[in-house]
Amino acid sequence: MLLYDYVLLIALAAIWGSSFIFMRVLAPALGPVVTADMRLLIAGIALTMYLKVRNQQLNLVKNLKRYIIVGLLNSGIPFLLFSFAALYLPSSISVIINSLTPLFGVLFAILWLNEAVTAKKISGIALGIIGVIIIRGSGNLELTFMTTVAMGACVLATMLYGLASTYVKLHAKDIAPSAMATGSQLVAGILFLPLIYFFPIQAELTVRIALTTIAFAVFCSAIAYVIFYRLLTHFGTTKTLSVTFLIPVFGFVWGYIFLQEEITMIMIVGSLFVLSGIYFVTGKEIRK
Numbered sequence: 377m378l379l380y381d382y383v384l385l386i387a388l389a390a391i392w393g394s395s396f397i398f399m400r401v402l403a404p405a406l407g408p409v410v411t412a413d414m415r416l417l418i419a420g421i422a423l424t425m426y427l428k429v430r431n432q433q434l435n436l437v438k439n440l441k442r443y444i445i446v447g448l449l450n451s452g453i454p455f456l457l458f459s460f461a462a463l464y465l466p467s468s469i470s471v472i473i474n475s476l477t478p479l480f481g482v483l484f485a486i487l488w489l490n491e492a493v494t495a496k497k498i499s500g501i502a503l504g505i506i507g508v509i510i511i512r513g514s515g516n517l518e519l520t521f522m523t524t525v526a527m528g529a530c531v532l533a534t535m536l537y538g539l540a541s542t543y544v545k546l547h548a549k550d551i552a553p554s555a556m557a558t559g560s561q562l563v564a565g566i567l568f569l570p571l572i573y574f575f576p577i578q579a580e581l582t583v584r585i586a587l588t589t590i591a592f593a594v595f596c597s598a599i600a601y602v603i604f605y606r607l608l609t610h611f612g613t614t615k616t617l618s619v620t621f622l623i624p625v626f627g628f629v630w631g632y633i634f635l636q637e638e639i640t641m642i643m644i645v646g647s648l649f650v651l652s653g654i655y656f657v658t659g660k661e662i663r664k
Contacts (some may be wrong), residue, residue, distance in 0.1 A: 504650050
């Protein structure tokens with residue numbers, strides 16, 4: 377790893393950690409549907425312009441079906457679920473549940489890619505589940521029906537992320553990563569547009585909210601994906617996974633600084649269980 381790539385890795389974790397802060401601000405004002413769709417659509421347009429500058433092809437018609445599937449599984453539905461959860465959960469809790477993604481990725485790889493089932497992987501998945509259970513009992517979270525549903529939405533989102541990665545490995549390895557990031561978000565953003573009619577903006581649209589929405593989409597999706605795929609090119613998939621360990625740290629820090637969210641010992645313990653589970657599942661590859 378070059379020093380510059382280390383800086384990019386930390387920057388990516390900081391950007392993705394901040395996405396949960398953006399959702400906590402935007403979801404109450406715009407509603408989950410508009411928040412998710414604007415993130416998709418603006419990022420998709422920005423990435424399309426980026427591809428044009430790089431003279432890279434999107435091949436939208438040829439790959440439309442796969443863009444739809446990956447767009448819904450890896451962006452559209454998870455973004456919507458996390459935006460919904462932002463109405464009820466502190467960002468620090470959403471961000472640590474998001475860290476379950478590699479665990480579900482391994483679980484689906486075992487089911488559909490015939491990856492070996494090992495005691496280490498099973499232990500990792502179990503630790504992750506225990507961690508979420510501990511976090512649910514966090515002292516700064518009032519246990520209500522809606523907070524429980526919101527946590528379930530976050531878990532479902534990470535399951536979809538894991539399912540999407542398995543689908544890509546099975547059916548979309550021939551599509552360039554930058555094209556997949558662009559096409560999937562652009563298509564999902566277009567598909568979600570009709571939903572705005574049924575779930576319109578919840579509050580007055582101010583200049584501040586509009587600029588925050590643009591920043592959210594450009595930084596947390598468009599720029600983040602450009603950094604992510606550069607790291608994939610230089611490190612490979614397995615080493616880039618180390619970003620998973622850093623995102624919760626920044627999520628906690630941003631939540632504390634910008635939203636004054638409390639970080640309790642129960643949350644820290646639960647987070648350690650989740651991160652230990654991720655290490656058990658992916659640690660061998662990350663050490664390469």
